[in-house]
Amino acid sequence: MxxxxxxxxxxxxxxxxxxxxxxxxxxxxxxxxxxxxxxxxxxxxxxxxxxxxxxxxxxxxxxxxxxxxxxxxxxxxxxxxxxxxxxxxxxxxxxxxxxxxxxxxxxxxxxxxxxxxxxxxxxxxxxxxxxxxxxxxxxxxxxxxLASAATPNELPKGHSPTTAELVRQVLLAAPGPLSAQEIADRAGISRQTAQRYLKLLDRTGRVRLTLRYGETGRPEHRYAWVPAGPGTAV
The missing domain is CATH 3.40.50.2300 (Response regulator)
Structure with missing residues (x-):
């Protein structure tokens, strides 16, 4: 042993x-x-x-x-x-x-x-x-x-654990909800890629989606990280 x-x-x-x-x-x-x-x-x-x-x-x-x-x-x-x-x-x-x-x-x-x-x-x-x-x-x-330890255990084909971890770190570091474009800019990836990973994390319950309404046009989607499960915080 x-x-x-x-x-x-x-x-x-x-x-x-x-x-x-x-x-x-x-x-x-x-x-x-x-x-x-x-x-x-x-x-x-x-x-x-x-x-x-x-x-x-x-x-x-x-x-x-x-x-x-x-x-x-x-x-x-x-x-x-x-x-x-x-x-x-x-x-x-x-x-x-x-x-x-x-x-x-x-x-x-x-x-x-x-x-x-x-x-x-x-x-x-x-x-x-x-x-x-x-x-x-x-x-x-x-x-x-190590990156996959913080993301869904089995990612769908075409998804990288490293990119998923990068998106997670951006969300964790943010003081409040971010738009897909803001996440893309901070992570250094395209908006389309950010949206793809955000949809995955939303389906698995790891991000919380809210809407921000402006004066005109469609509401903006905003994303925030959801901590994993209940437990004692440090």
């Missing part, structure tokens, strides 16, 4: 860190290596013991979570990172992607939301541990593994 994956929980709020750690401990195949409430403490932990995954808040008392990731990469540490933060601006989301964060979980979230991310991460680790070479279909599955 393989050893549980060691997780470092980093959050400036002690209470939130404890809740997140308790969530991690409930997911089979994972254990909490330590909690840290600052970037400096996180660096000390990583230097002193093996850590497979960091659940990382963006807002820390001695810097940002992304600055911590930069310092880790510059020092040769390639520990996997999942951002767990209230930061919703797309600039931060984009920077996290460029620094190699595997996922981005926006607060508040439920235990089910975090569990799905961890289970997808564990599945990815198992796939990569097999070694060898991969055909294009396998590469696509690997790159879509």
């Amino acid at each position: 393989s050893e549980p994956l060691a997780v470092l929980v980093v959050d400036d709020d002690v209470r939130v860190a404890r809740i997140n750690a308790a969530y991690v401990a409930k997911v089979p195949g994972f254990r909490v290596a330590a909690e840290a409430h600052s970037a400096a403490r996180a660096l000390d932990v990583i230097a002193s013991r093996p850590v497979d995954l960091i659940l990382l808040d963006q807002h820390l008392p001695d810097g940002s979570g992304l600055d911590l990731v930069r310092r880790l990469r510059e020092s040769g540490h390639h520990t996997d990172v999942i951002m767990v933060t209230a930061a919703r601006d797309l600039a931060t989301v984009q920077a996290a992607m460029r620094l190699g964060a595997l996922q981005y979980l926006v607060k508040p979230f439920t235990f089910a939301g975090l569990r799905s991310k961890l289970e997808a991460y564990a599945a990815l680790r198992r796939t990569l541990a097999g070694g060898g070479e991969a055909e294009q279909a396998e590469v696509d599955r690997i790159f879509g593994a």
